[in-house]
Amino acid sequence: EAELREIEEAERKAEEERRAKKAEERAKAQAEERAKAEAEASRERAVVEKAREVAKEGVEAGDAKVQVAFKYKGQAWTKSFEVARGCLVLDLKEKMMAKAPEEAAWFELQRGGRR
Structure with missing residues (x-):
């Protein structure tokens, strides 16, 4: 009877250790994934800034009206936006999506019907 309890206790401890190890591995993998995502976002921000x-090099200062x-669904309209001369299309898209600039990457602008 005592031996059986010892065996059960040892099995329970082994199972707890396996679960703890799995939880630790999951936490480590999640931390690595977050670090990768943060590094990628940082690289993307650096590319955009560059x-x-x-x-802006060689472009006269000031604003431009675009x-x-x-x-959409058979209707057409235009809207004007003020942007800094020499800015990126991304800057225009962010201005267009002023309430949610992170959504600027969700759509594309075309010129003359072409990307």
């Missing part, structure tokens, strides 16, 4: 710098034509 592109903004390059775009008209964007929309077509």
